[in-house]
Amino acid sequence: MQFDIITIFPEIFENYLKESLLYKAVKKKILKIKIHNLRDFSKDKHNTVDDKPFGGGRGMIFKAEPLLRAVSALKKLKVKNAKLKVKRKIILFSPRGKKFNQKMASKWSKQEQIILISGRYEGIDERVAKYLVDEVVSVGDYVLMGGEIPALAVIEAVARLLPGVVGNSENLIKERITKQGGFIEYPQYTRPEIIKINGKARQAPKVLLSGNHKEIEKWREKHSAIIE
Numbered sequence: 001m002q003f004d005i006i007t008i009f010p011e012i013f014e015n016y017l018k019e020s021l022l023y024k025a026v027k028k029k030i031l032k033i034k035i036h037n038l039r040d041f042s043k044d045k046h047n048t049v050d051d052k053p054f055g056g057g058r059g060m061i062f063k064a065e066p067l068l069r070a071v072s073a074l075k076k077l078k079v080k081n082a083k084l085k086v087k088r089k090i091i092l093f094s095p096r097g098k099k100f101n102q103k104m105a106s107k108w109s110k111q112e113q114i115i116l117i118s119g120r121y122e123g124i125d126e127r128v129a130k131y132l133v134d135e136v137v138s139v140g141d142y143v144l145m146g147g148e149i150p151a152l153a154v155i156e157a158v159a160r161l162l163p164g165v166v167g168n169s170e171n172l173i174k175e176r177i178t179k180q181g182g183f184i185e186y187p188q189y190t191r192p193e194i195i196k197i198n199g200k201a202r203q204a205p206k207v208l209l210s211g212n213h214k215e216i217e218k219w220r221e222k223h224s225a226i227i228e
Contacts, residue, residue: 001111001162002032004074005151006067007118008049010035012148022155025165033155034077038062041069050121059122067128071115079113088113090133091154092124093147097136100150102227104137105157106181116154118147178226186224 005013013035017023025031039047043065050060071090079086089111098104108114117124117133129136139150159165161177176184189204196202207219 001030001109001159002034002077002079002113003155003159004077004113004115005033005035005118005148006038006070006074006116007035007146007148007151008038008120009118009146009148010037013152016152021165021167022159025159025162028164030162030164031159036070036074038066038070041066041073053122057122061122062119062124062128064125064127064132067117067124068132071117071132074113074115077113086113087111088115089135090115090117092117092129092133092136093119093138093150094123094129094136095138095141095143097138099141100137100139100154100157102157102183103181105154106161106177108154108158109161114154114158116147116151118151120146180228182226182228184224185227186220 007013013033017026017033017035022031022033026033038049042049048063049066050062053059053061075086075088079088087110089108091114093116117128137150137154139153144150178184189208193209194201194203205219207215210216
């Protein structure tokens with residue numbers, strides 16, 4: 001799978017993507033993650049990508065034309081294992097978008113290319129949302145200063161579902177995915193069995209130390225929640 005991120009702050013991603021499982025997945029060629037500076041798709045000498053909104057208002061908004069050129073160029077990139085018609089999603093982040101969830105992550109993990117548009121300032125020309133992208137997505141009921149953190153959240157949520165990305169936990173992840181694409185989550189404990197917190201002894205559930213796998217499964221089922 002290939003992720004292409006469009007941003008005006010490519011440096012935000014560099015250190016993050018050099019760490020942990022994402023970095024290992026890229027090294028193993030399970031993933032490709034490419035960062036593209038939107039200013040490279042501007043036509044003027046100042047690399048302008050924003051302008052004042054029609055009708056007035058504070059701040060600046062991203063112009064549609066650089067994004068049109070960027071997406072057009074990224075759709076022409078060769079994608080690993082892609083057939084003649086690439087299975088692709090183009091995503092724009094906005095507080096007004098559909099809330100991202102585990103089911104969406106599961107569906108998107110079947111794509112060959114995901115293009116993520118990370119906005120900044122006061123927003124993006126609405127024609128991008130209406131005519132250029134497949135989905136407008138929010139990562140929560142709050143407003144951030146840009147789409148870079150949402151892009152990383154989506155990459156993490158989708159990539160961990162790909163075979164080989166999470167290593168030895170791969171089978172466990174498969175077992176915890178529901179038929180509808182949600183994810184089963186339950187409390188987990190590790191050593192020591194008893195630990196003092198605020199002066200009180202707190203013990204891990206004894207059933208988890210019993211070795212009785214049937215009872216352990218019952219306990220997990222009782223205490224689990226489905227993340228959709």
